[in-house]
Amino acid sequence: MKEEEDIKVNRRRTDKVYFESTFIQSISDKIDFLREESKEILKELDSTEFKQQLDEFDLEEFSEDTINNIDDIFDDISRFKDDVIKSDDIPDDIKEQYRNTQAYFNRDGDYLRRAKRKMDRLNEEKLTDEYKTNNRIIELCDKAIAVRYDNFDAYVLKAQALINLERYDEAIEEFINALSLKDDVDVWLAIANVNRLNGDFDDAINVYDKVLLKYNDLFNVFKGKAYVYFDLEDYQNAAEFFEKANSIKYLDEESMKTWGESLEKLE
Structure with a gap:
């Protein structure tokens, strides 16, 4: 296993906590964003002018942004975990037991949903770092496939991300893997x-x-x-x-x- 990154905390004059690790700080900032957004919606609901403001408040957009931020937080935590733990250092029998547990809880579906959400946001131009996002989609699809080798949709979505990266030969291989299933x-x-x-x-x-x-x-x-x-x-x-x-x-x-x-x- 990799040595865990030292997570040092610096306190400033405000109540906000700042981390020396930029990665951990990014997770903390997203959590703070959700906390502040929750306060704002509660203020809106408590306002005497709520009925007049209701038509102007886009609850659907708010919900989508909130879900996307939650998704990003979980994804950042997952990546941090993967960075700390090297799978090559884990014994094969433990990895197989872990895979079976993941399959039992349908974790491949969770990985795939996260990958699809990122692809949708990318297609809607809500994410700007195409290279980073497509590579993350590929990683999530690989996780889904590692849990359940017959996940047809994971191969197809992975191929689409590879096409976006102009890795055409690899994309065809993934499409062929999908066709071997259906x-x-x-x-x-x-x-x-x-x-x-x-x-x-x-x-x-x-x-x-x-x-x-x-x-x-x-x-x-x-x-x-x-x-x-x-x-x-x-x-x-x-x-x-x-x-x-x-x-x-x-x-x-x-x-x-x-x-x-x-x-x-x-x-």
């Missing part, structure tokens, strides 16, 4: 898209054709192939496949824009 058309489509992002255009086309044979998913195959041909600067085929896809279901705004660019290139 055959899923969305995962096949994701693999095709990752191949396109990675510049493996022939592989992307082959996967789309496989999806067409297995699922007869004309719309997504046509749209996917259109993007591949657009990246290949084959604007004739790109335009034709966008048109085929749109004849089945209206394309989204981004696809319509790319279709328009394809047609402009042909003029």
